[in-house]
Amino acid sequence: MHFPRTAEEQQARFIAEFADVELPVLMSSNLGLAGAWTIPGDTGTDLLHLYGPLSGLADLTASARWIAQLPPDHPYLRLYEWISGTDIRYARTVRSLLDPVDHGWWERRVQVPLAAPYFVATCRYGLTGERTVRRGLSTALRAIDANGQVSVAMAYDTLFGDFGSTRVIGTAPTAEIFDAVLNEHTAPSAADRDPWAIAAAVPAPYSPLR
Known part of the structure; x- marks a missing residue:
C-alpha cells in the first residue's frame, strides 16, 4: 500500500478515496453532497465539503442509522486510515444553509x-x-x-x-x-x-x- 508523503499526494489520495468510497455511501444514505471546493491559502490548501440540503435533524439521524447498518467489511469503515500528521485534517460538520432565493x-x-x-x-x-x-x-x-x-x-x-x-x-x-x-x-x-x-x-x- 502506498502512503502519500507530500501534502499534494495526500490531498490527491483523499479526493480519490472520497469520490470512490465515501460519496456513494453519503448519496445512498440521503446525506447528499451540496458542494466541494479547494481553497488555496498561505499555509496550504483547504478542502471544503458542505452537505445537504437537509430538512432537519430527522434527515441527519436517518442517514446515520443507514450508515451504521453497513457490513463490517465495507471499505467505508476503513476510510482514511493512512492519514497521519497535519497535512489533512478531516471532520464532518453539518451546518444550516442560508437560502438566498427560494427552496429550489x-x-x-x-x-x-x-x-x-x-x-x-x-x-x-x-x-x-x-x-x-x-x-x-x-x-x-x-x-x-x-x-x-x-x-x-x-x-x-x-x-x-x-x-x-x-x-x-x-x-x-x-x-x-x-x-x-x-x-x-x-x-x-x-x-x-x-x-x-x-x-x-x-x-x-x-x-x-x-
Whole structure:
C-alpha cells in the first residue's frame, strides 16, 4: 500500500478515496453532497465539503442509522486510515444553509452550472453583531444574487460560543467585483463584524455545484 508523503499526494489520495468510497455511501444514505471546493491559502490548501440540503435533524439521524447498518467489511469503515500528521485534517460538520432565493435554488444551481470563477467570503462577528449580521444576511443575499454580476451558490452561518462566523460562496468575474458587491449589500453590518476575507475557490471534480 502506498502512503502519500507530500501534502499534494495526500490531498490527491483523499479526493480519490472520497469520490470512490465515501460519496456513494453519503448519496445512498440521503446525506447528499451540496458542494466541494479547494481553497488555496498561505499555509496550504483547504478542502471544503458542505452537505445537504437537509430538512432537519430527522434527515441527519436517518442517514446515520443507514450508515451504521453497513457490513463490517465495507471499505467505508476503513476510510482514511493512512492519514497521519497535519497535512489533512478531516471532520464532518453539518451546518444550516442560508437560502438566498427560494427552496429550489440548490436544484437550479446543480442543473445550470455557474460559469464564472468561484470565491469564498468569510467574516466573524461577536454577540453584538448577531442582530445586524446574522438576521440581515438572507435579505442581503437575495439582493446580491439579483445584482447580475455575482451569483450566490451557497451560504451558511454558525455560532461558536461568544462569536459567530458567516461564509458566502458564489461566482463573479473577479475577486474585486465579488468583494465590492458583497460589501455594498452588507454595509449596514460593517461596524459589528470583521471585514470580509475573500479567497478563490475551485470546485472539486465531484462537486454538484460546478
